[in-house]
Amino acid sequence: MLMKTLATADQHAPLPSPARVAVIVATKGRPQASTHVLRLLEKQSVQPAITLFSACTDADIEPGLETPLAVETIFGPAGLPAQRNRALATVLSRADFVVFFDDDFVPSPYWIERCLQAFLAEPDVAGISGALLHDGAVGAAMSWDDACSLVRQAEAVAGTPRPLTTLSGLYGCNMAYRVSAIGNLRFDERLVLYGWLEDKDFSRAIGRKGRLVESDAMLGVHLGLRSGRVSGKRFGFSQIVNAWYLHKKGVLSTKEVWSFIAKALTANGVRSIRPESHIDRRGRFAGNLVGVTDLLLGRCRPERASDL
16 A cells, blocks of 8 residues: 655654555444545545445445445444444454544544554554544534535644643544554443443553554544434433443443533433434433433443333
8 A cells, every 4th residue: 555645844754555554434324424434535645455334234325336445345233332343353354553433524634644653653552533623423513515624724724733642532433543452352232322432441441552642633523413323312321321331340430430420411401401403302311311210220231222
């Protein structure tokens, strides 16, 4: 794979050609997203050796896609952790670095290149996330065109990147890992459906093998598209029970788990009175209450979200 480099003062020396990058995109219910993702990856200054869509059915992928990239698609049961695990089993033996992008993430054209440069410059880094210019998952959703425009504007005025910032966990919409650090580690498939907090669980396990960092040179936008997401009630249940489950696993501290639970109950409860048009606050709050009831009854089964 031919590697290109940016001709700017803040970049490292040219990258060695053997570095192989696999991009994994788990997707469900958003067939048009596959086209957008491929067009963005085609514009990367360093293109992936493998782009793998982990979907559930043919209906999740827009038909007739043509691209010069090496693209593969696999199918299986729904659920973000399960879909990512199937993808890992497919690409690990053929890659040196694995990138996870959500199917509604818009990366800078230099995201992969700068990710590789960070890994190669810092051998103790096991995982890395980029800096978000906007996160539609916690705010207003953004269109593909607006997100691309925002990224172009940010790149046009970008200065010298700051040193890498150490993190306690990575954000799943845009994160990358050394294959050597992943090893036999996999996402916890008990965190069903949307897999709430699966990124913290996975990345913190990786963090025992090396540093987790953020690079503000790796810019991107998380659109926060509402289509394809699980119901509000199921998501609300996972907000409570997944947090407690990860606390029992030793992933989240006591302070963290109570913070997650309190924030979910407060945000969903208060905003249920006058909910946003794009968020099912009442459904989430109902799911929160089911989750709290289960915990009070001594039940902690993240899988139950599938039955709600």
